[in-house]
Amino acid sequence: MPKAKSSSASRTPGARAASSESSEASLPLVLSAAEQDLLGRALKFLVNVQAAQFGARARREGYTAEEHREGWRLLKLASGEQRPLEHLFVEASSGGVVEGAERMRLLQEVDTFENTWFPRARAIIRRVVPRERRDGFEAAFFRNLEQQPLGPAVIMSVGTFLRRIEGLARNSDGDAKKVHKVLATRGLNEAKLEQVRGLLARLEAGAGAAAQSPRVPVAELERARKEQREALEGLRDWFNDWATTLRQVFPVKAQIQLGLTMLKRTAVAPGEVVEEEPPLDEDDEGAEGEVAGAEPLLG
Numbered sequence: 001m002p003k004a005k006s007s008s009a010s011r012t013p014g015a016r017a018a019s020s021e022s023s024e025a026s027l028p029l030v031l032s033a034a035e036q037d038l039l040g041r042a043l044k045f046l047v048n049v050q051a052a053q054f055g056a057r058a059r060r061e062g063y064t065a066e067e068h069r070e071g072w073r074l075l076k077l078a079s080g081e082q083r084p085l086e087h088l089f090v091e092a093s094s095g096g097v098v099e100g101a102e103r104m105r106l107l108q109e110v111d112t113f114e115n116t117w118f119p120r121a122r123a124i125i126r127r128v129v130p131r132e133r134r135d136g137f138e139a140a141f142f143r144n145l146e147q148q149p150l151g152p153a154v155i156m157s158v159g160t161f162l163r164r165i166e167g168l169a170r171n172s173d174g175d176a177k178k179v180h181k182v183l184a185t186r187g188l189n190e191a192k193l194e195q196v197r198g199l200l201a202r203l204e205a206g207a208g209a210a211a212q213s214p215r216v217p218v219a220e221l222e223r224a225r226k227e228q229r230e231a232l233e234g235l236r237d238w239f240n241d242w243a244t245t246l247r248q249v250f251p252v253k254a255q256i257q258l259g260l261t262m263l264k265r266t267a268v269a270p271g272e273v274v275e276e277e278p279p280l281d282e283d284d285e286g287a288e289g290e291v292a293g294a295e296p297l298l299g
Helices: 013-025 033-048 052-060 063-079 085-095 100-128 133-141 152-168 174-185 190-205 218-246 252-258
Strands: 261-263 291-293
Touching: 033 063, 033 252, 052 100, 052 252, 063 100, 063 218, 100 133, 100 152, 100 174, 100 190, 133 174, 152 190, 252 261
Parallel strands: none
Antiparallel strands: 261 291
């Protein structure tokens, strides 16, 4: 999900943007579940494709040494491996002050807000906006914005959601204004927005934390975060390219070992052990059981 920073510090757009940009740069880049899955599967592929029984067939499909090096380059950048330790110290001091039960309580409040208002906003958009343009309106409002499981990622998703709500009010589009008005009458008014901004501010800056001067220039932090985010996008495209190509030539068990295909998780009785990745037989050209193909791993 996109990184978000919500603030009520200033009503002047320029001042708000500057304040938000400054504080965003020092916060940790929190990866979504899909992005963490992407990193794991790309690593699995890059390591296992080097085996003789995989490498020869992959080379016949155009998987060159240059492509292999590009995959490693993107993976290292996307995982943050090459970021200096000083960056991590600054991020930790900015985003990790509220700990323990208090931090969990704040996260639960934000998560409850997300679970309540994301589906309500979607339903209101589909009712208020005329049928001929509601799909496009909904897609634009929720672009790269999805509900997140309880955890740090809800800080980003809810912050982005608040900015989208603010954008509805400022937008000259009549449908945007109607959606904003209905949301406000349902309870998502300025007082509620201000309350949630306060929760996000405490989670991002820390409750009662003393201000600390960054040891790394804001511009440097922002540049590093941008490079990591771009590498994640590049790695997703690279992995999906080769997953699409190689799933057509490898048997299912080989796809699983390479991380190109994942077995579906099914409910089991308590205590029952499920083997998710059966050992690969080199001469096995097929496999039984349900599998799920590698769908695009959107961040």
